[in-house]
Amino acid sequence: MSFQRLAVTTKRLELDALIHCLSEATKNGESEGIGAVASFLGLVRERNLGHRVMKLEYEAYEPLAMHAFERITSEVVERWPATQLALHHRIGVLAIGEASVAIVTASPHRADAFAACRYAIERVKQIAPIWKREFFEGGDVWIEGATADPDDATAREDAYRRTCV
Amino acid sequence: MSFQRLAVTTKRLELDALIHCLSEATKNGESEGIGAVASFLGLVRERNLGHRVMKLEYEAYEPLAMHAFERITSEVVERWPATQLALHHRIGVLAIGEASVAIVTASPHRADAFAACRYAIERVKQIAPIWKREFFEGGDVWIEGATADPDDATAREDAYRRTCV
Amino acid sequence: MRVNIRVFARLRDIVGAAELDRDIPTGATVRQLWDELVVEFPDASAYAGSLSAAVNTEYAKMETMLHDGDEVAFLPPVSGGQLLL
Amino acid sequence: MRVNIRVFARLRDIVGAAELDRDIPTGATVRQLWDELVVEFPDASAYAGSLSAAVNTEYAKMETMLHDGDEVAFLPPVSGGQLLL
Numbered sequence: 001m002s003f004q005r006l007a008v009t010t011k012r013l014e015l016d017a018l019i020h021c022l023s024e025a026t027k028n029g030e031s032e033g034i035g036a037v038a039s040f041l042g043l044v045r046e047r048n049l050g051h052r053v054m055k056l057e058y059e060a061y062e063p064l065a066m067h068a069f070e071r072i073t074s075e076v077v078e079r080w081p082a083t084q085l086a087l088h089h090r091i092g093v094l095a096i097g098e099a100s101v102a103i104v105t106a107s108p109h110r111a112d113a114f115a116a117c118r119y120a121i122e123r124v125k126q127i128a129p130i131w132k133r134e135f136f137e138g139g140d141v142w143i144e145g146a147t148a149d150p151d152d153a154t155a156r157e158d159a160y161r162r163t164c165v
Numbered sequence: 166m167s168f169q170r171l172a173v174t175t176k177r178l179e180l181d182a183l184i185h186c187l188s189e190a191t192k193n194g195e196s197e198g199i200g201a202v203a204s205f206l207g208l209v210r211e212r213n214l215g216h217r218v219m220k221l222e223y224e225a226y227e228p229l230a231m232h233a234f235e236r237i238t239s240e241v242v243e244r245w246p247a248t249q250l251a252l253h254h255r256i257g258v259l260a261i262g263e264a265s266v267a268i269v270t271a272s273p274h275r276a277d278a279f280a281a282c283r284y285a286i287e288r289v290k291q292i293a294p295i296w297k298r299e300f301f302e303g304g305d306v307w308i309e310g311a312t313a314d315p316d317d318a319t320a321r322e323d324a325y326r327r328t329c330v
Numbered sequence: 331m332r333v334n335i336r337v338f339a340r341l342r343d344i345v346g347a348a349e350l351d352r353d354i355p356t357g358a359t360v361r362q363l364w365d366e367l368v369v370e371f372p373d374a375s376a377y378a379g380s381l382s383a384a385v386n387t388e389y390a391k392m393e394t395m396l397h398d399g400d401e402v403a404f405l406p407p408v409s410g411g412q413l414l415l
Numbered sequence: 416m417r418v419n420i421r422v423f424a425r426l427r428d429i430v431g432a433a434e435l436d437r438d439i440p441t442g443a444t445v446r447q448l449w450d451e452l453v454v455e456f457p458d459a460s461a462y463a464g465s466l467s468a469a470v471n472t473e474y475a476k477m478e479t480m481l482h483d484g485d486e487v488a489f490l491p492p493v494s495g496g497q498l499l500l
Contacts, residue, residue, distance in 0.1 A: 016181055019206070023262055033211035033261065038282075039204045041184070045273060046198035061423055061488055063472035096198065097188055108210060110286060111327075117203075118279050125493070129469070131424035132494040142425040144492040148467040150474050162276075164329020226338055226403055228387035290408070294384070296339035297409040307340040309407040313382040315389050 005086040006069040008062045008130075013102040015039055018086040022106040032082070036110035038117040042101040044094045054135045058091040058100055061129040065089065071150055072123045076105070076116045079160070083107040083116045089130060100132075115163035122159035126152075170251040171234040173227045173295075178267040180204055183251040187271040197247070201275035203282040207266040209259045219300045223256040223265055226294040230254065236315055237288045241270070241281045244325070248272040248281045254295060265297075280328035287324035291317075331356055331398035333363065341406045344373045354396065360385065361392040363402055380407045416441055416483035418448065426491045429458045439481065445470065446477040448487055465492045 003021040019037055044056050069087050076085050086104045094100055103120045107113040124130075127150045132143050149155065168186040184202055209221050234252050241250050251269045259265055268285045272278040289295075292315045297308045314320065332353050337345045345367075354363055360383045368375045383390050384403040396402065417438050422430045430452075439448055445468045453460045467490040468475050481487065 015184070015204075019180070023208070034208050035210040037206040037208060037264075039180075039206075040275065040279070041202040041204075042275070043188070043199050043202060045200040058494075059424055061421065061469070061472075061490065064469050064474070064488065064490075067473055099202075110205065110207070110283075114205070114279065114283050118275075121275060127474075127493070129423070129467075129488075129490050129493060131491065133424070142428075142491070143494045144425070144465075145494055146492050147465045148474070148490060148493045162329070164327070223409075224339055226336065226384070226387075226405065229384050229389070229403065229405075232388055292389075293408060294338070294382075294403075294405050295409060296406065298339070307343075307406070308409045309340070309380075310409055311407050312380045313389070313405060313408045 004088075005084075006066060006073065007088045008060050008065050009088060009090055010092045011090070013041070013088050013090050013099040015041060015099075015102055015104065018088060018102055018104040019106075022084045022086055022104055032108040034084075034106045035108050036113035037104060037106045038110070038113035039102070039104040040117050040121050041099045042121070044096050044098050044100060046096045048134065051136050053096065054137065055093055055095055056100070056135070057093045057133040058089070059131050059133070060089065060091045062091075064129045068128045068150065069124075071127070072120055075123065075156070076120055079119070080107060080112045080116045083112050085116060085120055087120060087124065089124070089128065091130070118163045119159050122162055123156070126155045126159060169253075170249075171231060171238065172253045173225050173230050174253060174255055175257045176255070178206070178253050178255050178264040180206060180264075180267050180269065183253060183267055183269040184271075187249045187251050187269055197273040199249075199271045200273050201278040202269060202271045203275070203278035204267070204269040205282050205286050206264045207286070209261050209263050209265060211261045213299065216301050218261065219302065220258055220260055221265070221300065222258045222298040223254070224296050224298070225254065225256045227256075229294045233293045233315065234289075236292070237285055240288065240321070241285055244284070245272060245277045245281045248277050250281060250285055252285060252289065254289070254293065256295070283328045284324050287327055288321070291320045291324060331396070333396055333398075333400045333402050335363070335367065336401060336403040338403070339406050341374060341377060341404060345371050358396050359392065360390055360394045360396065360402060363396060364392070364404060367404070374404075377404070377406055381405065382408075416481075418481055418483075418485045418487050420448070420452065421486060421488040423488070424491050426459060426462060426489060430456050443481050444477065445475055445479045445481065445487060448481060449477070449489060452489070459489075462489070462491055466490065467492075 084106045105116040249271045270281040382405040469488040
C-alpha cells in the first residue's frame with residue numbers, strides 16, 4: 001500500500017487518496033466487496049460560539065495519536081467486522097475552510113459504513129491527543145474539551161449511541 | 166457555480182468536485198460556516214446475494230430523477246436548514262468498484278451533516294427513478310425493489326429514522 | 331387525443347420499446363392508459379401492484395386525468411427500494 | 416532515575432517548554448511526578464481534575480510506576496471532547 005491508512009500530517013488532507021487506499025486493499029476478492037464508502041471531513045469554521053475565527057493551530061502528541069487511531073481502528077473492526085477505516089488528522093496552522101480531519105470507512109453495506117464513520121469521528125474527538133488553538137481578533141485561546149480516557153466505557157458507549165445502530 | 170449540485174451523468178463520479186461545489190457556495194460568510202462534510206459513495210459490489218457480479222447497468226428516467234433529487238434537497242433543507250446537499254447519480258454500464266451514486270452534505274456541525282447524508286441516500290433508493298440490471302455469469306436480471314412513491318409518509322419516516330436524529 | 335408513453339427497465343423489455351405514442355379518449359386517466367397497455371402487452375400486468383407513474387416528468391397518481399400531448403411514464407419498482415441494508 | 420516529561424498545548428505554555436528531564440526516586444508513580452511538576456509550576460494545578468497521562472506513548476493511569484528513561488506525557492483535555500455537536 002503506497003498510502004498510509006492512519007496518519008498525523010502537516011499536509012493538506014485528500015479524501016480521494018484515503019478512499020483509494022481502502023478500495024485497493026480489498027481487490028483480492030476475499031469478501032463481499034465494498035458497496036458503501038462513507039466519509040467525514042472536519043473543516044475549520046469561520047465562526048465559533050458567536051465570534052469570528054481567523055485560523056486554528058492543531059498540535060498533536062504524534063506517537064500517542066497514532067496509537068489512539070490504531071485503537072479506534074480495532075474498535076471499529078470489532079463492532080463492524082467487514083468494515084475498513086482510514087483516518088488522517090492534520091496538524092499545524094489551518095485556514096478557514098481547510099480540513100483538520102478526514103475519515104473514510106468502507107463496507108459491503110451502507111448502514112455499517114455510516115455507523116463506523118460516525119463512531120470513528122466521535123472517538124477521535126474523545127481520545128486523540130490533539131489540541132487546537134483558536135486565533136481570533138485580538139487574541140488566541142487553547143480549546144479544551146474533555147479528559148481523554150480511552151478506557152472510559154461511558155464515552156465509548158456514547159460514541160456508539162450516536163451511530164444509531 | 167461551475168459544477169452542478171444535482172446530476173444524472175454517464176461520467177465517472179468525483180467526490181472532490183461535489184465537495185468543492187458546496188464549500189465554494191458558502192464562502193460568502195452568511196452562516197456559521199461549514200464545519201462538517203459527510204459523504205457517501207455507493208459502489209458496484211462484486212458479490213450480491215451470494216453470486217458473483219460482472220457489471221451493472223444503470224438506467225434513469227432523467228428529468229424525473231432530477232425532480233426527485235430536487236425534492237430530496239428540499240426535504241433535507243426543511244429538516245436540517247443549515248445543511249447543503251450535492252447528489253450525483255451515474256448511469257450506463259459500471260464495472261465492479263465504480264461509484265454509482267455520490268452524495269455530499271455540508272453543515273456547521275457533524276450531527277446534521279451525517280443525518281442529512283444518510284437521509285438523502287435512503288430517499289434516493291426510495292424515490293429516484295433509476296433501475297439497475299445485474300450481469301452475472303450466464304445472464305442478467307433487472308433488480309427491482311419497492312414501488313417509488315414520493316408522497317409515502319411511511320417511507321419518508323423510515324429514511325428519517327435511519328438518520329438517528 | 332395523443333399521449334407519449336415512456337417505459338423503463340424490465341417494463342421496457344416487455345413492451346419492446348422505450349417509448350410509444352397512443353391515442354386515448356378525452357378525459358382518460360393514467361390508470362385507463364395503463365389498462366390499455368396491459369391489453370396490448372399482457373406480461374406488463376405483473377406490475378399492477380407495484381407500478382409508479384409520472385406525467386410530464388413529475389410523479390402522478392393513477393387517477394390523474396391526461397391531456398393531449400402529455401408524456402406519461404410507467405415505472406417498475408426502483409432498484410434501490412430493496413429492503414436489504 | 417531520570418525521566419523525560421512531555422507537555423502540550425496550554426500546559427506547555429505554563430511549563431514554558433515542550434519537554435524537560437527530571438530526576439525522581441526509584442518506584443515513583445506518574446502521580447508523584449505530576450505532583451513534583453505542580454510544585455515547580457503552580458499554574459499547572461488547574462489540570463488536577465482533567466489531566467490524562469501517557470507513558471512511553473501509551474495512555475497510562477496516574478498509579479503507573481515509572482522506570483528510568485521513561486517518556487511521560489501530561490495531556491490537557493483534548494480539543495474534540497467538547498460537548499458541542
